[in-house]
Amino acid sequence: MKVCLYLELEEQLSVSGIGSAIRNQRKSLKLNNIEYTSNLEDDFDILHLNIMGFKSLYLARKMRKAGKKIIIHAHSTAEDFRNSFRFSNIIAPYFGRCLTFYYNQADLILCPSEYTKKILKAQGVNKPIKAVSNGVDTDKFMCSEEKREKFRKKYNLDKTTPLSVGHLFIRKGVDSFMDIAVKHPQTFIWVGRRYKKLESKRIQQLLLKKPDNVLLISYIDDIVEAYCGSDLFFFPSRCENQGIVLLEAAACGKPILCRDLPAYEGWLVDGVNCLKAKDETELESKLNTLLEDDKLREEIGLNALKMSEAHSLLNVGAKLKSIYKDLIES
Numbered sequence: 001m002k003v004c005l006y007l008e009l010e011e012q013l014s015v016s017g018i019g020s021a022i023r024n025q026r027k028s029l030k031l032n033n034i035e036y037t038s039n040l041e042d043d044f045d046i047l048h049l050n051i052m053g054f055k056s057l058y059l060a061r062k063m064r065k066a067g068k069k070i071i072i073h074a075h076s077t078a079e080d081f082r083n084s085f086r087f088s089n090i091i092a093p094y095f096g097r098c099l100t101f102y103y104n105q106a107d108l109i110l111c112p113s114e115y116t117k118k119i120l121k122a123q124g125v126n127k128p129i130k131a132v133s134n135g136v137d138t139d140k141f142m143c144s145e146e147k148r149e150k151f152r153k154k155y156n157l158d159k160t161t162p163l164s165v166g167h168l169f170i171r172k173g174v175d176s177f178m179d180i181a182v183k184h185p186q187t188f189i190w191v192g193r194r195y196k197k198l199e200s201k202r203i204q205q206l207l208l209k210k211p212d213n214v215l216l217i218s219y220i221d222d223i224v225e226a227y228c229g230s231d232l233f234f235f236p237s238r239c240e241n242q243g244i245v246l247l248e249a250a251a252c253g254k255p256i257l258c259r260d261l262p263a264y265e266g267w268l269v270d271g272v273n274c275l276k277a278k279d280e281t282e283l284e285s286k287l288n289t290l291l292e293d294d295k296l297r298e299e300i301g302l303n304a305l306k307m308s309e310a311h312s313l314l315n316v317g318a319k320l321k322s323i324y325k326d327l328i329e330s
Contacts, residue, residue, distance in 0.1 A: 001324060002035040004044040008053035015193060015219065016167075017134075017244050018075050021112075022050050024135045024244075028317030034324070046071060046324055048110075052102045060105040069327050072106035074099075074129075077119050080239045083171035085198040100124045108327055112242035115263040130323060133267075135316035136247035136308055143253045144228050151229025155215065159186035160291050163230030163254075165223065165245040166237065168194045168216075170202050173236030173259070180236075180284045182211035184291070188234070191217045191226050227252035232290050232297055236283055237261070247311050250304035255297045257286055267310075273303035 005025055013019045025048070029036045037044060040059065047063045048071045049056045060070050078096030082089050100123050103109050109129040111117050117129045151157075162181075166172040174190065181188035194207075194216075210216070220226055227233070233249035235258045240246075242263055249256060256274035258264065270276040275290065277283040290297055 001046075001328060002037065002042070002044040003029065003046045003048055003324060004037050004040060004042065005029070005048050005050070006038060006040065006056070006059065007050040008056045009051065013051070018051055020244050021073070021075060021134045024137060024313055024316065025050075025320070027137060028135055028313040028320060030317075031314045032317035032321050034317065034321055045069060045328055049073065049106075050075065052076070052099055057102055057105065060102075064105075064107075069108075070106045071108050071110060071323075071327070072103055074103055074109050074111040074116060074120055074125075075241065077116060077241065078123065079119060080171065080241055083200075083238065084167070084169040085195065086200050088200075096123055103127065108323070110323070113263045115261075115265065116241040132319050132323070133311045133316055134242055134244050134247070135311050135313045136244070136251045138251050138308065138312045141224055141227065141248045141251035141308075144224065147222070147225040148228040151225040155187065155189070155229070157187055157229065160231045161187055161189060161229070162232050162234040162257075162287065162291075163189045163191070163226055163249075164234050164236070165190075165226070165248075166192045166235070168192055168199065168203055168207075170200060171238050173238055174203070175206055176236040176280045176283060177234065178206060178209075178211055178214055179280065180287060181214045183284070184213065187213050187215055189215045189217065189226065189230060191220055191223065193218055223248070224252065227254060230254065232257060232287075232301075234283075234287060235259075236280075240264075247308055250308040253301045253305040255290055255300035256304055257283065257290060259283070267307060273300060273307045275300065 007022045046069045050073045064070055078092045081095050082092045103125045106127050109127050110132050112134045114131050117131050168174055227249055233254045233256045240263045260276040260278050268274045275286045277286050
C-alpha cells in the first residue's frame with residue numbers, strides 16, 4: 001500500500017493550518033511505516049488531496065480513471081471561510097457549493113472533527129466521511145525552558161503573558177483579543193500573518209487603533225518559542241474545524257482559554273483542560289481568573305498536555321493506516 005499526499009499551492013500554504021496538517025500527515029505515516037510519496041509520477045494506490053483547486057479537481061478525476069482510490073481532506077467549509085478576507089461573506093455561499101462539488105469527487109472524505117462532518121453532510125456532501133484529528137507533533141511541540149528564556153528576553157516580557165496564534169481575521173477573534181488586552185498592563189502577543197491586499201476594512205480599522213500592549217508578530221522561525229515563552233493560550237476564534245494551534249499549545253503544557261465552539265466538543269473540557277467562554281464578557285472574566293490564579297493555570301495546562309497525547313502523530317497515523325486499508329479492500 002502506497003499513498004500520495006498532495007497539497008496544491010503547498011509553498012504558499014506552508015505557514016497555514018493546512019500546511020501544518022500535511023506535514024503532520026507525512027510524519028504520522030512515517031511513524032506507522034506507511035509508504036508515501038508527494039510525486040504524482042510515482043506509482044501509488046491512494047491519492048490523498050488536501051485542498052480544493054483546479055489541479056486537485058483534475059487529479060481526482062484523472063486518478064480515479066486510472067484506478068486509484070481518492071481521499072479528499074476537508075480542511076475548509078463555507079462557515080470558516082466567512083469573516084476572513086475582504087468580500088468573503090459575499091463569496092461564501094458560492095464557495096460552499098464549489099466545495100461540495102469538489103468533495104463529492106472523492107471515494108472518502110476525511111475531516112478534523114465530528115462538527116465538520118455534520119456541516120459537510122448538511123451542505124450536500126454525499127460520500128462517506130470520517131473524522132480524524134489533524135494531530136500534533138509531540139516531538140516538536142514541548143515545553144523548553146531554554147526557548148522560554150530566549151523568547152521572553154527577546155520581547156522583554158516580565159509579566160504573565162497571553163498568546164494567540166492565527167491569521168489576522170475577524171473570524172479568529174482578533175477584535176476581542178484587542179478589546180480585552182487594552183484593559184491589562186502586560187503584553188499580549190498575537191502571532192499570525194496579515195494579508196494587506198485582501199484584509200477587510202474592519203481589520204484595517206482595528207490595526208489603526210491597536211493597543212500599545214498588543215504585540216503583533218507576523219512570523220517566527222520557531223513557533224515553539226512563542227508557546228514556551230507565553231503563560232496561557234488565549235484563542236478567541238469564532239469558528240474552527242478543529243484548531244491545530246490549540247493542540248500545539250496544549251502539547252507545550254499551556255492552559256487554554258477559548259470560545260465554546262461545537263468543534264471542541266469531546267476533547268476540550270471546560271474547567272478540566274481549558275476554560276470556555278460563551279461571549280466576550282465571559283472571555284474577559286475567565287482570562288482575569290487565569291491571570292490571577294497560578295495554580296489553576298498549572299492544573300489546566302497539565303491536563304491540556306495529557307489531552308494532547310491522544311492526538312499524537314503516532315496515534316493519528318494508526319487511524320489513517322486503518323482507513324487506507326479499509327478503502328483499498330473495499
